[in-house]
Amino acid sequence: MQLSVVILNYNVRYFLELCVLSVQSALENIDGEIVVVDNNSSDDSCAMMQKRFPEIKLIRNKDNLGFPKGNNIGVAQAKGKYICILNPDTVVAEDTFTKVLAFAESQKKLGIVGVKLVDGGGNFLPESKRGIPTPFVAFTKMMGLYKIRPKFELFGKYYAQHLSDDKSGKVDILVGAFMLMERRLYQDLGGFDENCFMYSDDIDLSYRVLKEGKSNYYFHETTVIHYKGESTIKDGIYMKRFQEAMNFFYKKHFKVSAIFSMVMKIGIGFFSFIKMFRGQPKSKKEPQSFILYSSNTELAKKMTSVLQKKVSFHDLNTEKMVISCLISDKTPIEILLDNHFVSFKECIDFMESFKNRGLSFKILPKSTAFLIGSDNSNERGTVVKIE
Incomplete structure (x- = not known):
């Protein structure tokens, strides 16, 4: 089997149905499978899957095990040469996997391939390609310096701004909404680190792939919708987990002084607060x-x-x-x-x-x-x- 698409779901029944329909269309001419893992949703996601897609493998977890463990469980049941970690609030094009697999097959020392992601309004999502969030790079992000001087290389590393949105190339970090890689590499690395509940798991996996001498790629020749945020309400719990996630990544991969750690803690708190604020619904004009x-x-x-x-x-x-x-x-x-x-x-x-x-x-x-x-x-x- 060439490809296994692993979709981890949590309480997004309608987006999951849309996602699975799009993946089915994209797998029509590919020897592939879909594996849906449900993290104990309280909506009728599982009932919908059993009724609408009885032929698709559905794994029902008894608890919300988090993003890393949920995906690891799905990949353990996968059979494809390649796996694609895919968010349930995404929509792929009919030729997405055909194009990405062809690109993957042509690369040497392949790590992870990510694609061009847009939101529900068609706007490019900058997290489609990122750099390693070293303490300094994370600082430029938190202070918004990348917006002030987007073409200044020193400030543009967080969102890999050296590479145009419409140009494929090597990048350091890819987002967990869409990550395609060889299943063997995923298994050799032990998959996502289950010590991290969510939010920095994709950064950690991307970074570990680089440390293995592999190359990660941003591939712009197909676009995927990522409605983004459907599985997460940006509340106080979100703030806490985001802080924990960033602390997890720094403690695991970087040695920093106590003073710098304190500064970063304050910065992370400020940054996560801003993210929570931005995540609140904004008033908008209803369509007329x-x-x-x-x-x-x-x-x-x-x-x-x-x-x-x-x-x-x-x-x-x-x-x-x-x-x-x-x-x-x-x-x-x-x-x-x-x-x-x-x-x-x-x-x-x-x-x-x-x-x-x-x-x-x-x-x-x-x-x-x-x-x-x-x-x-x-x-x-x-x-x-x-x-």
């Missing part, structure tokens, strides 16, 4: 107009009834997927993409093409009765049932 891209003429009427606002219909049998001059209108517009007729790749490309235009996007996954999406990376996503 909806545009549905589909070929189902009856769906627009149903959407109008559910959303209680008029839904303009674009018939994809006769029209191209374009947006008219409505973009220049200040009225908030939401684009509804019917996955029965719009592929996952087209959804992703569409969102990237029209990012920062005052639009929001939702996908109607094929064979489902809900709309799903997220306007940006600082808020939890939205699910609208259309039954």
Whole structure:
């Protein structure tokens, strides 16, 4: 078997369903499998998997064992030459794995491959590629120096700003939302360090891969949506775990003075507080107009009834997927993409093409009765049932 996709889920039932549907489409021409590990979700994630995807391997943990252990359990059941650690709040394109596997096969001393990640609004997520967060690099991040002088090499290391978003190349650290590597390498390293509950596990694994003489790569030729934050509420518990995670990484890999440790502790506390604040939902304008891209003429009427606002219909049998001059209108517009007729790749490309235009996007996954999406990376996503 060529590829095993391991998805660790915790209370994101609808995003999980969307993710699995996209992965199934991407594995159609690949000898692969999907392994879903559930960390004792209290929603109906497992019931949905058993009903909707009975053929997929589902591992049900009796407790929330954290990100590292949950993924290690999944990989232990995997059979592929390669494994892909994938977040449940992601959407892959139909050609994502074909492209990434071809790239992986062409590399010598391959470590981990990551991809271009965007949020639910089509905006690039800078954590797609990162540098080693040494104490100094982490300091430049916490103080926002990378924003002040983004092209200054000394300040641009945290987000590997030496490498353009649209250029593939070697990087030090990749994010756990999408990590593809050989299963043997993962096993040789012992997988994710289970002493870390979450948040620095991907940094630690990436760093250990580098220490083995392997190379990690950022691959820009495919884009994956990462709705980001769906599995985590950024509250006081988040702050505590984030601090613990960063302390874990520094104690494991770096020797620093007591004074510097104190400074870093204060900095980490400040940084995690800012992350918690940014994670709170922000007030936003509700869409006043909806545009549905589909070929189902009856769906627009149903959407109008559910959303209680008029839904303009674009018939994809006769029209191209374009947006008219409505973009220049200040009225908030939401684009509804019917996955029965719009592929996952087209959804992703569409969102990237029209990012920062005052639009929001939702996908109607094929064979489902809900709309799903997220306007940006600082808020939890939205699910609208259309039954």
